[in-house]
Structure formats: C-alpha cells, structure tokens
Amino acid sequence: MIESIISSIGIGGFAGSMIALLIKIAIVFGVVMLHVAYATYFERKVIGHIQMRLGPMTVGPHGILQPVADGIKSFFKEDVIPSGADKAIFKLAPVVSVFAALGCLAVVPFFDGFVLANINIGLLYIFAMSSLSAYGIVMAGWSSNSKYSFLGGLRSTAQVISYEVALGLSLVGVMILSESLNLTEIVNAQQKYWHGMFIIPQFLGAFVFMIAAFAETNRAPFDLPEAESELVAGFFVEYSGMRFALFYMAEYIGMLVMSSISVLCFMGGWTLPPFILEVFPSLAAVPGLVWFLFKIYFHVFVYYWIRSTLPRFRYDHLMSLGWKVLIPLALINIVITALVKYYC
Amino acid sequence: MISYLTQICVIAMMFTYVTLFVNINQISIMEPITPGSYIPTEYLPALLLMAAAAAFASVSIFIGGIFRLRRPYREKLLPYESGNPVVGEPRDRFSVKFYITAMLFVVFDVEAVFLYPWALSFGKIGLYALVEMILFIIILAIGYIYAWRKEAFKWD
Numbered sequence: 001m002i003e004s005i006i007s008s009i010g011i012g013g014f015a016g017s018m019i020a021l022l023i024k025i026a027i028v029f030g031v032v033m034l035h036v037a038y039a040t041y042f043e044r045k046v047i048g049h050i051q052m053r054l055g056p057m058t059v060g061p062h063g064i065l066q067p068v069a070d071g072i073k074s075f076f077k078e079d080v081i082p083s084g085a086d087k088a089i090f091k092l093a094p095v096v097s098v099f100a101a102l103g104c105l106a107v108v109p110f111f112d113g114f115v116l117a118n119i120n121i122g123l124l125y126i127f128a129m130s131s132l133s134a135y136g137i138v139m140a141g142w143s144s145n146s147k148y149s150f151l152g153g154l155r156s157t158a159q160v161i162s163y164e165v166a167l168g169l170s171l172v173g174v175m176i177l178s179e180s181l182n183l184t185e186i187v188n189a190q191q192k193y194w195h196g197m198f199i200i201p202q203f204l205g206a207f208v209f210m211i212a213a214f215a216e217t218n219r220a221p222f223d224l225p226e227a228e229s230e231l232v233a234g235f236f237v238e239y240s241g242m243r244f245a246l247f248y249m250a251e252y253i254g255m256l257v258m259s260s261i262s263v264l265c266f267m268g269g270w271t272l273p274p275f276i277l278e279v280f281p282s283l284a285a286v287p288g289l290v291w292f293l294f295k296i297y298f299h300v301f302v303y304y305w306i307r308s309t310l311p312r313f314r315y316d317h318l319m320s321l322g323w324k325v326l327i328p329l330a331l332i333n334i335v336i337t338a339l340v341k342y343y344c
Numbered sequence: 345m346i347s348y349l350t351q352i353c354v355i356a357m358m359f360t361y362v363t364l365f366v367n368i369n370q371i372s373i374m375e376p377i378t379p380g381s382y383i384p385t386e387y388l389p390a391l392l393l394m395a396a397a398a399a400f401a402s403v404s405i406f407i408g409g410i411f412r413l414r415r416p417y418r419e420k421l422l423p424y425e426s427g428n429p430v431v432g433e434p435r436d437r438f439s440v441k442f443y444i445t446a447m448l449f450v451v452f453d454v455e456a457v458f459l460y461p462w463a464l465s466f467g468k469i470g471l472y473a474l475v476e477m478i479l480f481i482i483i484l485a486i487g488y489i490y491a492w493r494k495e496a497f498k499w500d
C-alpha cells in the first residue's frame with residue numbers, strides 16, 4: 001500500500017522501498033507509543049471502576065490527558081544512580097528492556113499485508129526477542145546494589161525462564177496445525193477451518209499460553225518481582241525518572257506483544273470466523289485492523305480485569321504451577337494434537 | 345530404579361538418533377539453499393526497528409538529562425531500604441534453587457526447540473514423525489519424572 005503510493009510519486013527501486021520501510025517503522029513506533037501511553041490510562045480507569053472509584057479525573061476531561069502529563073513529568077524527574085551501583089550496567093538495563101520488547105513487534109502483522117519483516121520464522125523470532133527481556137531484569141537487579149532489586153531480579157528471572165518453557169511448548173500445537181512459523185500464514189491457516197480460530201481445537205494450548213503470558217510479562221497474579229508489599233518495586237526499585245519510565249514502557253509493550261501473539265495464533269488475527277461471516281456477510285466490509293485492535297484490547301482488558309480480581313500467588317505455588325501443571329499440560333496438548341492431526 | 349530408567353532412556357535415545365540418521369536422507373522437505381546466494385533482506389526491517397528502539401531509549405534519557413535537576417547527597421544515593429539505614433551486603437548468598445531452575449530451563453527449553461521443526465514438517469512426514477516424536481516426549485517425560493522425584497521443582 002505505502003510502496004505503491006511512493007512509487008506513484010516517482011521514487012522507485014531500492015530508495016523507494018527504503019523510504020516505505022522507514023515510514024512503516026515510524027507508523028509502528030507511533031502506534032506503539034500511543035498504545036503505551038493510553039494503556040496506562042485504560043488500566044487506571046478499568047481498575048478504578050472495578051473498585052467503584054472513578055480513576056484519574058483531574059487532567060483534562062475524565063483525565064484523558066493524564067498520560068501526557070505523566071510523560072512530561074518523567075523527563076523532569078531527577079535521575080538518581082545509587083552510590084554502590086555498577087553504573088554502566090545500571091544505565092544499560094532499561095535500554096535492553098525496551099529494545100527486547102519493541103524488537104518483537106517487527107514481525108507482528110497488524111492486518112493483512114501490513115508487517116515490517118515478513119520472515120518465515122516469525123514466531124521463533126518473537127521467542128528469541130522476548131527472552132532477551134530477562135537480561136534487562138538481571139542487569140537491573142544485579143547492578144542496583146540494593147537488596148530489594150537483587151531479590152526482585154532473582155525471582156523475576158527464575159519466573160520468566162520457568163514460564164518460557166511452557167510458553168514455547170503451548171504454541172507447538174498451533175505450529176502442527178498451521179505448519180508455519182510465519183504469523184500471517186498462521187492467521188491464513190485458521191481461515192481454512194469452519195471455526196476460524198485455533199482456540200477451539202487448541203483450547204488447552206491457549207489456556208497454557210494465557211497463564212504463561214501473564215507470568216512472562218510479570219503481571220498480576222504473578223507480579224511477584226514487584227510485589228509492592230514486600231519488595232517495593234522489585235528489580236527496578238532504584239530507578240527513577242526517565243529510566244523508570246522506560247521499564248514501565250517495556251512492561252506495557254510486552255503485554256501488547258503477548259496479546260498480539262495470542263490474537264494471531266489463537267483468535268484468528270484480523271479475520272472473522274467463517275461461520276460468523278456466513279450469517280452476517282456484511283461484516284466482511286469492516287477493515288481487518290478493526291477486528292485486530294478489538295481483539296487486542298479485549299486481551300489487554302483481561303490483563304487488567306485479572307489484576308483487579310485475583311490475589312498474588314505465593315512464590316512456591318507459582319513455581320510448582322509452572323513446572324508441575326503447565327509443562328505437562330502443554331506436552332499432553334502436543335501429543336493429542338499430533339494424534340488427532342494424523343488420524344483425522 | 346532410577347538407574348534402570350536412565351539406561352532405558354539412553355538406549356531409546358540411541359535408537360531414536362540412529363533411526364533418525366538413517367532415515368533423514370530419504371526425507372526431503374526443504375529445498376536446498378545454495379551457499380552464497382542467500383541474503384536475508386527480509387530481516388532488514390527487524391534490524392532497523394531494533395536500532396530505532398535502542399535509539400529511542402537512549403535519546404529520551406539524553407533529552408531528560410538536559411531538563412532534569414541533579415541534586416545528589418549522601419543519603420539520597422544510599423540503596424533504598426524503606427528509610428532504614430542500610431544493613432549488610434546486598435549481593436549476599438542466595439538460594440541454590442535458582443541455579444537448579446536455570447539448569448532445568450536450559451534442558452527443557454532446548455527440548456522445546458527440537459519440537460518446532462518437527463511440528464512444521466509433521467504433516468509431510470506422517471507416521472514416522474509421529475512415532476519418533478512420541479518416543480522423544482516419553483524420553484523427555486522420564487527426565488521430567490526424575491527431576492520431580494529428586495524434588496527439583498520443590499520450593500520451601
């Protein structure tokens with residue numbers, strides 16, 4: 001789409017495709033930053049209303065400018081680096097976190113044909129990039145020279161790597177059914193079935209994936225690394241100002257990435273299930289981006305809903321859930337999917 | 345009991361690898377890529393986005409550095425311990441369970457990675473792949489039960 005506009009102006013060849021690519025990156029960047037800003041607002045509003053409060057109301061009508069105020073504030077806050085900190089690692093950690101979270105979005109297709117890097121191993125790329133976020137956590141926890149951040153970093157790393165196994169295994173069923181790691185092809189593969197969503201044959205995989213995604217992004221009820229009643233803020237307790245904002249941003253981008261994998265692999269991405277389209281053929285006129293965003297924000301809402309509903313897990317319960325329940329469930333799901341695929 | 349299981353495990357593994365090695369030459373699922381002719385240009389956008397992400401993070405910290413105040417004093421720079429004076433060393437000894445978890449992660453994550461190429465080519469290979477993978481998962485399960493019996497998953 002963008003390529004054709006650029007070539008119609010008269011810039012063709014390599015230069016044209018590079019300009020189109022830079023415009024696409026700028027679009028993705030802008031959308032993600034806007035999402036991060038308003039995901040925080042959305043979270044405060046949702047949790048506020050669930051707790052029968054109003055949430056932010058002061059800055060702008062219904063507090064709609066609150067994220068802007070927060071963003072500007074973080075530029076002016078003092079950047080405290082604790083005296084015993086390992087300065088180079090301390091400064092690098094938030095950059096690594098944002099890098100790992102944003103890098104994942106390169107392979108996420110927002111609608112049919114709009115993807116930055118249409119690579120054949122998209123899902124594997126996302127696993128690789130999201131594993132890098134553990135480095136940000138370790139670096140922040142270790143370099144701060146503080147007990148809270150050290151314990152928070154240790155706990156968080158153990159949690160993230162434990163649930164990464166379950167996360168990786170839960171998507172093998174989707175790979176068997178779609179025979180591809182490319183996210184666009186996974187969405188297209190779902191359209192061949194009447195249900196149009198892998199969540200129906202892969203409900204076990206989707207269940208494991210959802211729980212592992214919550215743990216992977218350090219969100220409630222698995223927010224032990226930042227258990228505020230015991231570790232204050234966990235691995236980023238010593239960070240302030242812009243560096244703190246970067247960690248915050250990485251967390252919300254991580255949620256967006258996990259939601260988009262879930263939408264693309266289990267809920268049909270930007271497409272509607274064929275059985276719904278048969279009943280309401282006029283819905284096919286709605287652009288795919290609308291359905292994609294609708295499904296994404298449903299997931300984001302579920303994140304907030306669960307945060308305000310469930311109490312935090314105890315650490316030993318968390319580890320035994322990951323190792324003793326989710327991994328066996330994911331393996332059973334793989335065997336069942338393979339058997340069904342072979343015999344049906 | 346465990347040592348018998350280990351022996352069975354090793355024998356089954358050797359069997360799997362031998363059969364896989366013998367049969368792998370008869371299965372052609374991927375077109376060969378001629379060395380030197382393949383330039384992964386489709387990865388360029390990912391690389392640019394990563395560069396943009398790193399640049400964004402660094403630049404926003406830099407811009408913040410222009411505006412923000414800097415008024416450090418000794419107490420402010422101490423590690424935060426809820427307002428109490430700092431006690432002891434922060435980088436103290438910690439539970440060995442974290443090491444065990446990290447080792448288990450390496451083992452199981454590598455085994456998960458082995459499942460991906462199988463999952464992609466399963467539809468093309470058929471029964472042979474099914475049997476081999478169920479064998480593989482049984483071997484994995486033996487190791488898993490071993491770790492469980494040794495209480496590697498137990499946190500007190």
